[in-house]
Amino acid sequence: MFDPERLALRTKLEGDFYFFCRYTFKQMTGMKWSRNWHHELMCQKLQAVYDGDCKRLIVNIPPRYSKTEIVVVCFMAWCLAKAPDCEFIHASYSARLAGNNTARVRDIVSSSWYQEVFPGVQLDPSTGGKDHWKTTASGVVYAAGAGGTITGFGAGKLRHEDDEYRFSGAIIVDDPHKADEANSDTMRQNVLDWYANTMKSRVNDPQRTPIIVVMQRLHEVDLAGWLLSGGSGEQWEHLCIPAVNEADQALWPAKHTREALQEMEDSNSYVFAGQYMQRPAPLGGGIFKTGWWQYYQPGQVPKIRRIIHSWDTAFKTKDHNDPSSGLVWAECDNGYYLLDRVNERMEFPDLKRKIHSVNERWKAHAILVEDKASGQSLIQELKQTTLPIVPIKVDTDKVTRAFAVTPLVEGGKVFLPMGAPWIEAYVNQLATFPNAQHDDDVDATTQALNYMHLNGGKTGLLDFYRGEVECLELQTSLAKSS
Template sequence: MNNILTLAAIYRQSLFYFAIRAMTILEPQTKLSRNWHQKAIAYQLMQCFLGLCRRLIINQPPKTLKTHLVSISYVAWLLMHDPSLRIAIICYDEALASTQLRKIRQLLRSKWYMALAPATRIRKDKDTETLFETTAGGEVRALSVQGGITGHGFDVIIIDDPQKASLAHSETERRHLEELYASAIANRWRNPAKGVLIVVMQRLHVDDFTAYLLRLRKDTVHLNIPAVAPVDMTFHLDDDEVYRFREGELLEPERLSDVVLEELRTAQGEVHFQAQYMQAPVKTGGCPINPAWFRTYTELPKYDYRIISIDPAFTENGGDFSAALVCDVVGDDVYLVHGEQVQCDYPNLLRWIETLDKTWKPDLFLIEAIGAGKGIWGLLRERDFHHVGTIETHNGLPKLRRMEIVSPMIEAGRVFVPANAEWARQFLRLIGSFPYGPSDDWPDALSQLLIRLRDACMRAGQHRCRRFPPDPPPQQTSLRYGMHYRKYWL
């Protein structure tokens, strides 16, 4: 009995040990490896509970238990001490916020928690997917950036990953989040003098939501935890205990080893790795591609399939070029075989495309389905070009962002150019000067090609583009070759 009472006292007093015990209830099959950074987070959350900190930002790498510690365990722990608290959990996606709410509800209804906090009970008549109220008048509400912010006033607001990583480079999306905070979140306190804001997220951009909040209030406590210590760092684990995070030391050696981190760095590219794992985003206003990342070849290997990516424009004298890149896909690698840029009117543009088709015999023509490309695609289909495919506009992503998306593929050495071709030298010069160079037509043709290949891998649910389902639908059959497309998912 004494041991039970002692443990209960520890759980009530220590958020860290409470979170460890909570994990055994929510995910009994998961073995929680204890680490110093969990204590550092729990300590700062305790400062918020004691009223010593009202603005806290926690930045740490993905999948390092930030949501379990902050958005689930801390909320349940707060309600144990004060079931009348009103708490909001805000995520980018409502489904994610609702999932966190379900886990809190599961924890509050566990026998362990009910014995630990007999005064904290959920009202049966106020229990929905996005909201539950306690019998003491408190509530926990799941909200999303997309769905809008509702509620009459909160004591604690937790913002957990408020932005998708794929949209963090969109200035429009970043400004939208800032405006949402200023107009709908910053004024949602039940008592503005005591309201607590906690933001937990991975860094995504040099001007992301973390940067905005740090500019907004100088008294914000910033807990910044990288995957590898760039310099010697000190973290408080308790009032009388600190941890020395030495330069070069790994945050979680068992999960994020040197090998794993290097694989992530290669897959994501240096820009994204520095932001998401090192919590040190770098400014990317210039060209996201280093021409030195392209590898060269002198002999072409046998290809799996051939694609021509075209960025069309209707111009004859001056103006934009129509650009084409002929590429061979060999396993996971892309070999740029030939490149052309022309300035011509509509009839000559069609003849140019037909010439490319006869000369290079591609398995797939790729044309972006906007502007000039949409009309050309329809006309070519009428002329029995059944191997013409389109690529969507990717939710209006700007050209620079599209190139940033594919930069990890190039940086990983998966894109090859011919060693001694004059067009290749001109191509690399344009890539190196993008987006400020004289022409962005070849860069656009390249980014749409690599995005299409990346999306094909994702749709296939595989990591290698060369693996395709054996029996594509009849409409995907190549009429010219009388065979199924091997690039079914393209």
């Protein structure tokens, strides 16, 4: 019997994948879908895959942000509704996890509401396993674990080259790496080899069958990183959705507020850089490698030539804003010693007072402040005092400035105070740069090292003798404090 309402619903579900996801979620769980803009963006990309406009797609997105629900479960169920003869291979780091996902697809297809709207999609009663089942129209859904064998199964259908394109299935890889194994070179390489030697060859039509990889980033050379760098020889479209955008806004505030994301980053900046920001930093292997730093015992600083303060300023106090970083450096004959660190979120008046108080403890030969929008008013006011303010104009980007000082760090010329309560946070930020959410310490460090190295401590005669006296007094103070 003709039912115009059911026909209208079917037309809407087939034509709008995002609507299909929301409707399916409500039917299967009884709950309303919590909408966010990134859901629709992913759905648009997947519709392009179905239409044949995208053959290789990588989606990088934080964990628990609906990636499996949309890219794996709903997409397969939607494609089968439109083309019941689709052939899918779905893989994840765990065969059990992949099987659970394909079982959810089967549950949707066999549900009463789906059968009412899409009666042409029927399960083959001879196949009931959750990790391998078929439709009566010769559709196939097969689940496997990354690294496992896939013998006798392929994705998509090989059609005559003159036939008009019609979607017939895909390979969908979801989180191929287990998070706690991604830093193992052996385990990670196993996944890359598995893709190259097994999964890539499972497309029945290499020219038409799409492959989708959706995952959180875990390592620079994880599967997504390897594929994007051309490791498989394929051209990939890349949809990268970080937890915090360039405007410093949370991706999905209903899921994680900006403040909650900041807490997550503070607890483990390395994990946050990869899994949430999709910019994995090498642990101890970025621009500043952790093994390059030298350490000194407090009280064992050699003769000091001059003291330099370096400030990277910010005037906002919200948790997600960059703090102001103030670093106190000693220039010695054998290198540069970090003596103290201030890292706080302060309003303008508090920042001025802090700069004065730091100078009272560590008398500076020069106080460096970057001449940028947030520092210009500070520079103007502090120049009215007796503080030796030196505005620093920059004409290169942060990464270029960082690379300029890496020879000093790598050459063992930069010393950090052993046992300082803040030293771990400082080293972690520099180790994850440029992928860390904050780079205040990095900016203050590169500013100081570039200044000291390029200026070489040249002063007039009066300044020289005054500096000698001040450094002798500081040396005595450091020795007593040890």
